[in-house]
Amino acid sequence: MKNASIGGYILRRLLQTIPVILGVVIVNFLLLQLAPGDLATVIAGEAGGATPEYIAELRARFGQDQPLFVQLLNYMGNLLTFDLGYSFRQSAPVLDLLLDRLWPTLLLMGTTLMVSLSLGILLGLLAAFWVKTWKDHLISVTAVLLYATPLFWVGLMLVLVFAVKLDWFPTSGMENVVAFHEGWDRVWDIAHHLVLPTVTLSVFYLALYARLMRASMLEQRGLDYVTTARAKGLKDAQITRRHVFRNALLPVVTMAGVQTGSLLGGSVVVEAVFAWPGLGQLAYQSLFARDYNLLLGIFFLSAILVVVVNLLVDIIYVILDPRIRLR
Amino acid sequence: MKSFFLTAAGLALATALSVGGAMAQSQGGTLVQITQPEPPNLAPYVSTSGPIAQVTSKVFDGLLEYNFDLEPQPSLAESWEVSADGLTITFNLREDVVFHDGTPLTSEDVRFTIMDVLREAHPRGIATFRNVTAVETPDSHTAIFRLDAPAPYLMKALHSAESPILPAHIYAEGDIRAHGNANEPIGSGPFVFTEWRRGEFVRLDRNDNYWRDGQPYLDRIVVRFIADASTRTAVLEQGEAHIAGFGAVPYQDVRRLEALDTIEVTTRGYEMISPIVEIIFNTQEPPFDNQMVRQAVNYAIDRQFVIDNVWFGYGVPASGPISSNFEPSGLFGRGIDFSVPDRIDIANRLLDEAGFPRDADGIRFEIIHDVTPYGEEWQRFGEITVQNLAEIGIRATLRYEDLPTWLARTYTDYDFQLTSNFLFNQADPVIGVHRGIHSDRILPGTVFVNGSRWSSPETDALMNAATVATDAATRQEAYQALVPLVTEASPVAYVLELRYPTVLSTQFSDVITTPIGIYGNYAFTHQR
Numbered sequence: 001m002k003n004a005s006i007g008g009y010i011l012r013r014l015l016q017t018i019p020v021i022l023g024v025v026i027v028n029f030l031l032l033q034l035a036p037g038d039l040a041t042v043i044a045g046e047a048g049g050a051t052p053e054y055i056a057e058l059r060a061r062f063g064q065d066q067p068l069f070v071q072l073l074n075y076m077g078n079l080l081t082f083d084l085g086y087s088f089r090q091s092a093p094v095l096d097l098l099l100d101r102l103w104p105t106l107l108l109m110g111t112t113l114m115v116s117l118s119l120g121i122l123l124g125l126l127a128a129f130w131v132k133t134w135k136d137h138l139i140s141v142t143a144v145l146l147y148a149t150p151l152f153w154v155g156l157m158l159v160l161v162f163a164v165k166l167d168w169f170p171t172s173g174m175e176n177v178v179a180f181h182e183g184w185d186r187v188w189d190i191a192h193h194l195v196l197p198t199v200t201l202s203v204f205y206l207a208l209y210a211r212l213m214r215a216s217m218l219e220q221r222g223l224d225y226v227t228t229a230r231a232k233g234l235k236d237a238q239i240t241r242r243h244v245f246r247n248a249l250l251p252v253v254t255m256a257g258v259q260t261g262s263l264l265g266g267s268v269v270v271e272a273v274f275a276w277p278g279l280g281q282l283a284y285q286s287l288f289a290r291d292y293n294l295l296l297g298i299f300f301l302s303a304i305l306v307v308v309v310n311l312l313v314d315i316i317y318v319i320l321d322p323r324i325r326l327r
Numbered sequence: 328m329k330s331f332f333l334t335a336a337g338l339a340l341a342t343a344l345s346v347g348g349a350m351a352q353s354q355g356g357t358l359v360q361i362t363q364p365e366p367p368n369l370a371p372y373v374s375t376s377g378p379i380a381q382v383t384s385k386v387f388d389g390l391l392e393y394n395f396d397l398e399p400q401p402s403l404a405e406s407w408e409v410s411a412d413g414l415t416i417t418f419n420l421r422e423d424v425v426f427h428d429g430t431p432l433t434s435e436d437v438r439f440t441i442m443d444v445l446r447e448a449h450p451r452g453i454a455t456f457r458n459v460t461a462v463e464t465p466d467s468h469t470a471i472f473r474l475d476a477p478a479p480y481l482m483k484a485l486h487s488a489e490s491p492i493l494p495a496h497i498y499a500e501g502d503i504r505a506h507g508n509a510n511e512p513i514g515s516g517p518f519v520f521t522e523w524r525r526g527e528f529v530r531l532d533r534n535d536n537y538w539r540d541g542q543p544y545l546d547r548i549v550v551r552f553i554a555d556a557s558t559r560t561a562v563l564e565q566g567e568a569h570i571a572g573f574g575a576v577p578y579q580d581v582r583r584l585e586a587l588d589t590i591e592v593t594t595r596g597y598e599m600i601s602p603i604v605e606i607i608f609n610t611q612e613p614p615f616d617n618q619m620v621r622q623a624v625n626y627a628i629d630r631q632f633v634i635d636n637v638w639f640g641y642g643v644p645a646s647g648p649i650s651s652n653f654e655p656s657g658l659f660g661r662g663i664d665f666s667v668p669d670r671i672d673i674a675n676r677l678l679d680e681a682g683f684p685r686d687a688d689g690i691r692f693e694i695i696h697d698v699t700p701y702g703e704e705w706q707r708f709g710e711i712t713v714q715n716l717a718e719i720g721i722r723a724t725l726r727y728e729d730l731p732t733w734l735a736r737t738y739t740d741y742d743f744q745l746t747s748n749f750l751f752n753q754a755d756p757v758i759g760v761h762r763g764i765h766s767d768r769i770l771p772g773t774v775f776v777n778g779s780r781w782s783s784p785e786t787d788a789l790m791n792a793a794t795v796a797t798d799a800a801t802r803q804e805a806y807q808a809l810v811p812l813v814t815e816a817s818p819v820a821y822v823l824e825l826r827y828p829t830v831l832s833t834q835f836s837d838v839i840t841t842p843i844g845i846y847g848n849y850a851f852t853h854q855r
Contacts, residue, residue: 037731043367043374044450045734045774052773054450061504090525091368091509100525156557164561171561177528177549178357272554277526281554285364290731 006318010311017307024303025079025296029072032292038064039290043089062088075296084300085293087286094297097282102301104174105278107190108270109263111198116205117256121249123206124213131218139210147207155200155273162196169196172275197274201267205259209252216248246320253320257313261306352853357547358835360845361559361571365552369523370509371491372440372498373448377573380488382529382550384846386427387491387514390418390437391482395598395842397656397754399482403432403492403515404470413477413797420468424538426494427519434464439495441472444503455484455758477795479802480755483599487516488846489754517543517850526552537850544853560584569832572596572845578639578704581828591833594641594826596844601650601752601759602827604633604642606712606820607737608745610781614692615744619681621817624745625665626674627715634823637707641828645821647810648760650752652824657799658756660807662814662821674719683720691720697736697746698727708747738774748819750775756806761790764813781818 040058059065063074078085084094127139163171174193175181181189220226221244229239268280279298286294317324366378371387390404399407404418424432441462445452458478463471472481484490497513498506512520517539518531531548551568553559560580562568566589576584585592606624608615615621630644643651647662667673683691696716698709706727713723723745728736736742753759762768762775766782786809793805814821829845831838837851 035731037729037733037735041734041739041772041774042731043376045730052770054448054453055772086505088505089367091370091505097525104526152555156555159558159561164565167565171565171567172553172558173551173567174527177359177530177551180530271526273558275527275551275553275555275558277524281526284554288729288731289367 006315010315013311013314017304017311020307021300021303022076025076025300026072028296028299029075029292032290032295033068035290037290038062039089039292040064042289042291058088079300084297087291087294089286089289089291090294094294097294098279098297098301101277101279101282104276105264105267105280107194108197108201108267108276108278109260111194112201112205112263113256113260115198116202117209117252119202120206120209121213121252123210124252125217125245127210127214128217128221131214136214140214143207143210145207146203147211149203151200151204151269152273154203155196155270158196158200159273169193172273174277197270197276200273201263201270205256205263208255208259212252212255213248216251217244220244220248249320250317253313253316257310260309261302264302264305352544354544354853355546356544356835356854357549358545358570358838358849358852359568360548360550361553361562361568361575362550363552363559363571363573363575364554365526368509369512369520369529370506371488371512372444372452372493373450373504373509375450375489380846381573382531383491383512383514384486384488384516384843385518385531385548385848386512386516386520387487387493388424388516388848389485389487389490389492390420391485393483393486393599393754393842395595397483397599397842399485402487403437404485409482409797411797413479413795414474416472416474416482418470418472420470421538422468424515425536426497426515427513427534428494428497429536430494430496432492432494432515433467434470435467436492436495437470438462438464439499440490440493444493444498445490448503449490451484451753451758452490455481455490477797479797480757480794483754484758486599486841486843486846487514487848488843517848518545518548528552539850543848543850545849548849556580563590563830563832566832566834569835570829570838570845572829573827574702574704576828576830578637578641578828581641581830582639584830589833591831592828593831593839594828596829596839596842596847597827598652598842599754600827600843600846601652602825603645603648603650603750603752604638604708604822604825605645605748605750606745606822607748607763607779608781608818608820609741609743610779610818611741612744614681614683614694617681618816619677620683621820622665622815623674623677623681623719624716624721625663625814625817625820626667626670626677627719627721628665628712628820628822629715630666630822633708633711637704637711638823638825641826642823643826645824647814647821648764648819649756649806649810650824652752653756657803658793658806659803660810662810665814665820671718678719678721685720689720690722693722693724694744695726696723697733697743698725699747699749700728700730700733701749705747705749712747734774737778738776739772741771741778741780746778748778757790757794761794763819765790779818781816783812783816786812786816 039062040055043058044055063071087094087097090097123139127136130136159171162168170193175189226239229243267278268284271278271281283298362378362381364378366382367376369379369383371379371383388403392400392402394400403420403424405421406419408417420434426432441456446456458474458476459472460475461473494513497508510523517534517537519534521530521532523529529550533543533546556577560576563571563584581592584590608621610616634642644666647660649659653659678691685691696709696712699705709725716723737746750763751759763777766787768776769780770776789805789809793802796802834855835852836855840851841847
């Protein structure tokens with residue numbers, strides 16, 4: 001009854017996430033109140049000045065004339081019906097704004113995860129395979145360098161070299177706004193635009209995963225079960241593929257799950273450099289505009305994303321290592 | 328004296344021909360504009376956030392347009408008449424204008440826009456149209472503004488970026504402040520709104536039924552949003568975008584781009600905007616409650632050095648609260664010249680007289696200098712000011728906060744000593760200048776008004792006179808008397824008139840054709 005147990009497990013885990021997400025919402029709501037200034041002054045500031053009647057009217061419309069706990073209760077109440085509220089600054093429902101930005105974010109996150117995980121694991125494997133040779137040193141030193149380089153700098157350099165000088169890729173954006181391709185041309189166009197941001201965001205994580213994979217491989221190779229397997233008469237290649245590799249993957253997968261949160265954060269910089277229309281930029285803009293409804297919506301969505309990814313990681317665990325039980 | 332303007336539709340045609348040249352322009356092409364930051368919405372009738380109108384001025388029309396001398400030109404109104412007492416303004420509307428949904432434009436649309444929208448909900452319109460008591464519509468193409476006091480500045484606030492005319496049958500439905508079309512504007516302008524992909528671009532397509540026959544020439548305008556300044560430069564350099572203004576390109580990059588064959592740079596197109604970089608003092612608290620101390624700081628600032636090194640030459644020293652862009656229209660006055668050769672000696676003498684002697688370390692007093700949170704050049708400006716102040720024995724420490732915090736500090740809590748600031752003169756001193764120095768604009772919680780809290784009955788009276796005077800000579804006299812008084816009191820140090828550079832691709836002609844520059848509608852813009 002393995003399927004039933006996985007279903008029950010997922011359901012139980014999902015229920016457990018509800019208090020986590022509620023906590024995220026409440027803490028963020030209260031934290032945001034500590035920031036000086038409010039949306040009304042920002043809107044009036046952008047306008048280059050406004051009458052006091054106008055500003056007072058704005059505050060009343062935003063519900064800011066209500067006591068704090070009333071505002072919080074209203075927000076929580078709306079949340080129960082998946083009503084994330086209305087962004088007065090952007091004159092649109094928060095949910096619509098978030099959904100518009102979700103797929104570019106998922107696209108960039110997905111390709112980054114794929115590229116950085118696969119290349120990171122491969123490089124880690126190779127380094128472990130060639131341990132203590134010049135090839136291992138080359139991989140390790142490169143990984144440290146990539147890990148230490150600021151993302152925005154990598155991004156700008158890639159733009160300068162591959163877009164401005166060589167003209168291989170577009171400088172920024174998600175698609176060609178002069179041509180407006182359709183169908184498969186559009187898919188190809190978006191893929192073309194996706195290359196530089198993905199590479200930029202990947203190098204950091206790639207370096208991390210490569211280091212981790214190398215260390216993990218070396219550690220597993222020295223464990224007793226490897227000696228047992230060898231005594232059983234298995235060949236080195238079989239041991240590496242069937243036993244060491246699977247076990248060595250566990251810490252990397254764990255790290256990838258934990259890193260999804262920071263992947264969202266790291267993409268703020270990459271999205272800015274490449275004008276990628278993701279959630280990170282939206283969060284950044286709404287913070288400086290004190291657009292709390294929108295910001296809380298983004299936190300809410302990010303919390304859900306992180307929880308879901310970690311659930312996936314736990315399920316992958318079971319597949320990789322049947323000894324781990326669903327409880 | 329009767330001020331009487333009557334212009335026939337023929338003039339519009341003549342303008343079109345002279346601007347576009349006698350030969351037919353080839354139709355086609357996509358102009359890509361960079362607007363920074365991304366507009367919060369596309370509702371210019373309730374929000375005056377600058378980036379909004381950079382997009383929507385192509386979608387809507389105004390009653391009027393303006394030439395570079397700030398004189399009104401026909402647009403939706405083909406002729407107009409201002410009565411001698413300034414209390415009645417009659418607009419005769421074109422009869423061939425249809426909105427993008429096919430409905431004809433009538434005087435009811437004008438009445439609705441002015442009375443129900445701009446006068447009620449537009450942050451500046453509330454003040455601009457305050458004196459308008461009614462808009463009468465005797466027939467479907469005549470709109471008569473009735474005023475209870477003259478408002479000469481009103482005639483300068485009728486272009487499509489400031490006062491867009493809305494289709495009443497669409498925008499009268501529901502709450503105008505949270506309207507369903509807030510992000511999908513429908514107007515009568517040369518370009519039709521097609522799509523806004525947030526974080527990426529707004530797409531506007533040619534309006535085939537535009538009332539200016541044969542225009543616009545462009546097939547499409549795409550407005551892109553790129554958060555990173557270096558990327559914006561790279562995009563322009565690569566020809567992936569064709570125009571950017573309002574400081575969207577870092578000033579040091581402008582010089583580099585200018586050297587390319589594919590790019591030209593112009594500082595025209597800001598004559599009706601007139602940005603002024605200034606430093607405002609908290610005049611209600613020591614040490615800047617003392618006029619001599621404020622004057623000393625005014626003398627200490629090295630204006631030309633700031634212009635050359637922070638704004639890379641894109642500016643001229645300010646001679647008072649009013650921009651020299653108003654010199655041709657006669658609304659200009661010149662104040663005390665603080666850039667004299669012995670300015671540091673004068674400043675030191677003033678501070679000695681004011682009773683702030685230097686201590687053993689040469690310091691007279693210490694202050695905190697707040698910085699306008701508008702980007703890097705403002706920080707550079709602050710650093711230079713700190714050095715300038717050190718020369719006269721004032722030790723200043725910089726404080727840099729984000730916009731909402733700074734706005735609350737400067738205009739709500741008045742918890743500052745001296746801060747840099749950035750104000751636009753706009754189309755008329757009544758709109759852009761009075762707010763910074765008039766006593767009725769000392770309004771806690773309202774931003775970009777009189778934050779120094781200085782005023783005097785004499786200057787108030789001069790501004791009141793200039794607000795209602797219907798003839799230009801009276802207004803000019805008032806401003807010529809006002810400016811020296813203000814610079815003597817120095818509630819604000821007016822540092823420089825910023826001359827924003829607009830970066831333009833040489834592929835396109837006739838892009839900047841009005842004093843509102845990239846707030847123009849690009850109807851005449853065409854490929855070379």
